[in-house]
Amino acid sequence: YADYIRKEGIQQFLHIYQRLEARCCDELKWGDEIEYQVVEVDPEKKTAKLCLRAPEILHELMKDEKSSQNPKTCWRPEYGSFMLESLPGVPYTSVDSDLLRVQANMELRREVAKQELKPNQRVMSLTAFPMMGVGDYTSPSPPSDWKPGSDKYAASIFIQDQIINPHPRFGTLSANIRKRKTDTVDINVPLFKDTNTKGAQYFPEHQYDLTEPPTPPKGALPDCIYMDAMAFGMGCCCLQCTLQCTDINQARNFYDQLATLCPVMMAISASAPIFRGYLADTDVRWNVISSSVDDRTPEERGTAPLKEAKFGRIPKSRYDSISRYISQDSSMKAEFNDLDAPINQEAYDELISAGIDPLLAKHIAHLFIRDPLVIYDNRIELDATQNSDHFENIQSTNWQTVRFKPPPPNSPIGWRVEFRSIEAQLTEFENAAFAVFVILLSRALTDSDLNFYIPLSKVDENMRRGHLRDAVNQQKFYFRENVTKDSNDSYREMSIDEIINGKEGGFPGVATFIYKYVNSLEMAQEIREVVKKYISFVCKRASGEFITTATWMRNFVMNHPEYKHDSVVTQRINYDLLEACHQLAEGELEVPELLPPLSERRLPSTASPVPVREAN
Numbered sequence: 001y002a003d004y005i006r007k008e009g010i011q012q013f014l015h016i017y018q019r020l021e022a023r024c025c026d027e028l029k030w031g032d033e034i035e036y037q038v039v040e041v042d043p044e045k046k047t048a049k050l051c052l053r054a055p056e057i058l059h060e061l062m063k064d065e066k067s068s069q070n071p072k073t074c075w076r077p078e079y080g081s082f083m084l085e086s087l088p089g090v091p092y093t094s095v096d097s098d099l100l101r102v103q104a105n106m107e108l109r110r111e112v113a114k115q116e117l118k119p120n121q122r123v124m125s126l127t128a129f130p131m132m133g134v135g136d137y138t139s140p141s142p143p144s145d146w147k148p149g150s151d152k153y154a155a156s157i158f159i160q161d162q163i164i165n166p167h168p169r170f171g172t173l174s175a176n177i178r179k180r181k182t183d184t185v186d187i188n189v190p191l192f193k194d195t196n197t198k199g200a201q202y203f204p205e206h207q208y209d210l211t212e213p214p215t216p217p218k219g220a221l222p223d224c225i226y227m228d229a230m231a232f233g234m235g236c237c238c239l240q241c242t243l244q245c246t247d248i249n250q251a252r253n254f255y256d257q258l259a260t261l262c263p264v265m266m267a268i269s270a271s272a273p274i275f276r277g278y279l280a281d282t283d284v285r286w287n288v289i290s291s292s293v294d295d296r297t298p299e300e301r302g303t304a305p306l307k308e309a310k311f312g313r314i315p316k317s318r319y320d321s322i323s324r325y326i327s328q329d330s331s332m333k334a335e336f337n338d339l340d341a342p343i344n345q346e347a348y349d350e351l352i353s354a355g356i357d358p359l360l361a362k363h364i365a366h367l368f369i370r371d372p373l374v375i376y377d378n379r380i381e382l383d384a385t386q387n388s389d390h391f392e393n394i395q396s397t398n399w400q401t402v403r404f405k406p407p408p409p410n411s412p413i414g415w416r417v418e419f420r421s422i423e424a425q426l427t428e429f430e431n432a433a434f435a436v437f438v439i440l441l442s443r444a445l446t447d448s449d450l451n452f453y454i455p456l457s458k459v460d461e462n463m464r465r466g467h468l469r470d471a472v473n474q475q476k477f478y479f480r481e482n483v484t485k486d487s488n489d490s491y492r493e494m495s496i497d498e499i500i501n502g503k504e505g506g507f508p509g510v511a512t513f514i515y516k517y518v519n520s521l522e523m524a525q526e527i528r529e530v531v532k533k534y535i536s537f538v539c540k541r542a543s544g545e546f547i548t549t550a551t552w553m554r555n556f557v558m559n560h561p562e563y564k565h566d567s568v569v570t571q572r573i574n575y576d577l578l579e580a581c582h583q584l585a586e587g588e589l590e591v592p593e594l595l596p597p598l599s600e601r602r603l604p605s606t607a608s609p610v611p612v613r614e615a616n
Contacts, residue, residue: 133158186219233292
């Protein structure tokens, strides 16, 4: 059905576009999505495991949404049976008090989730569970008769299918990615080399008494942490923000402009230095997920001669950075689209003949080089004027750093952009700070008519650098020297500190334009103080005054009395680390190098988790 789904998906997009292209003047509405992991600890045995009760917990959490037109919180299933995805019950708006509602609603979500937990269970906004695939890492434990590589969906030598959400979509995704790729999932993350590091192994638990190096699996690369299942990537958590734009033109412009900031925000929010029980030489999740859902065939990847690949070589995974700018703004020059981004020519021709401009047509046609990953038998033949299922089947499985989102059919929702690169933070203050920063940045884009365009090849290089250990302090990133409208298109390498905070006599800093916008608003003083705390926090992460979560976790492991300077994270180290993360989230632990004091992170008593008009 792949060709049929693609063809009908294009028709569905055309019906949306032709009906709603001229839609305008939508108000600012926006929301966040935070994913959580459910963890179960044993204080006596000093272990912390993934708790597989998420489907049961979700059943209870979703009752509010089903019974109310204005729920306080919304919940969605995610890939792992240990994962919860949360959203505010109703979108945030441009009302000033909604800037306080972000953190308040995040706090409410954690509280209502905690009410469904059993003793010694935690709900944690943790980007990556450090011990995924290591020994007895789940509750309930892996089946005693489990054999590596024997499961139906993942066929992993490390993880079991029981950690996949039982909804058929998720297991089918896992199996179909392997089937299309014609091989196992291969994820290789550079291993951190400490003084006693001998190399990563491929057993359920690290073995200290080996007389010779273990034989690596076929897909394992030297000096890397090897993982072989979608769960290692899609089991990661993040913070995403979606904003409704005034019209399609603003959405296309925001898509482009925000894409240039994705590597920077990823590095500032870095929170994932440990995978499969080893310290990595990277700090973020992105490439792990990218590899975990990379379904390209050998021909498409370039490892076999081209014979049958319908769209030729495909340079990127379907989870990656964007490959095309799409705005028709005068600041967008053709030379900025300098990546090899193959297209579905048939789809492109259909879009052009229907009146879609070449920039948007190439974007959609590039997405439509992918196959659908899951098809439901009862949702194949659909009315293209009333449905977008086939379009979304392709669109929603192109997981890129930003996403351009057309309005759903028969919906009050407008043209939107989703910002997707930020890692999950441990506390609501941090998550709210990053979310508010992104939304205020989008407002500043319009307020100061900013231009962040650089060639996409440089944005991709920034993504590569943004993965590296302590990238926020150690790496430089390409960024535009002058960000005013129709300015000179020169760019150069800058530190993240300079990009965000500016440099005296040089680049003014992105935060300068955000402060300018905030200072132009008539806003209650207590709201302004909180907003400025958020901006200041992100700025201090960018400058290095506050370290990243990844650096704090790495330092915690390396200073633990059980650590042998061999890059190995033991079950006891993992337990102590996650307990410290839990205490941080609960306000029971202060880490001044990571966060402002709790007294500064608390919201004023007037902050409400629901719109003030509802609260009253």
